[in-house]
Amino acid sequence: MRFAPSQLVVSLSYDLNNPIKIRAKHKVAGMLLLDRDHANRLDRGWNVPGAYILLDRPDAQGRWGAYVGKATNPGLRHRVLKQLKDRDHWYRALLIRYESNEDETLNSSEAGWLEGRLHDHLAQAGQVDLHNRNRPQDPTLSDDDETSLIDYLLPIESVLRLIGHTLYPRPANAPDGGGPLVKVIKPESVPENPTAYVSALDFGPTPYVLQNPTFEAVMEKIALIKARGHLRVAERDSDRLM
Known part of the structure; x- marks a missing residue:
């Protein structure tokens, strides 16, 4: 055949x-x-x-x-x-x-x-x-x-x-473990103490990223970051002169 x-x-x-x-x-x-x-x-x-x-x-x-x-x-x-x-x-x-x-x-x-x-x-x-x-x-x-x-x-x-009518059971070593064709995906429960927010840029937990920020809060955080940046530059320049 x-x-x-x-x-x-x-x-x-x-x-x-x-x-x-x-x-x-x-x-x-x-x-x-x-x-x-x-x-x-x-x-x-x-x-x-x-x-x-x-x-x-x-x-x-x-x-x-x-x-x-x-x-x-x-x-x-x-x-x-x-x-x-x-x-x-x-x-x-x-x-x-x-x-x-x-x-x-x-x-x-x-x-x-x-x-x-x-x-x-x-x-x-x-x-x-x-x-x-x-x-x-x-x-x-x-x-x-x-x-x-x-x-x-x-x-x-x-x-x-x-159309979803397979003839033979899938093997146990299938990527999904050979389980049922239809799976119910349950929503994950929200923890009482949420973990630190992760940046969309994949930098990991960072104090620079705000959740649901207001415009004023964003501008305040940017100013703080810039101020810290200027402070680090001044410290490096001071170390070079010593």
Whole structure:
């Protein structure tokens, strides 16, 4: 099995209610990331055969649920709208279709094969809980057809990672210690006796820097600094003459 690297092109609409369109630049896979709340806005051009993944929100440990399906006729749009009524667990759907040529689509066998391989790919992932009760039955394809469809898998995994759905737990030696993907950052408590103010110029605690100074206080401090400076110069000159 081979995986070819792919560059993803993400298209965002000015209308935030429109789906996010994702394309593997040099591949034939066209993908669409669809929010459940906006499923009814899905363009009828997506009523073509393909595969789809219904996504649950990741939990604090980065685990997420998924349902893998396929659509033949009438197509992906019809199937996803039906899943609005049949399944209430998902918040997003990732739709996958053939997009290299507008006159061609995945056929029923190709959509079924892709559904089965996506199921296997997610079932082996440590971060995914599949809602499918049974493994889909994928049909037999020629070697050439399988080779072209295998190239879909890595872009799909890249998209899932892009949107925060990683497939495998991060190692314990990760920079963040391999902890959860989502962390709650609590504000630091203010000490009763605050430490000395640190200069923005990184000189460390200094008596020359004031917190929330008034104009008069600043001018007074500048005058004091100048006076001390003149005093040091006078002391050095006096030492040289002795």
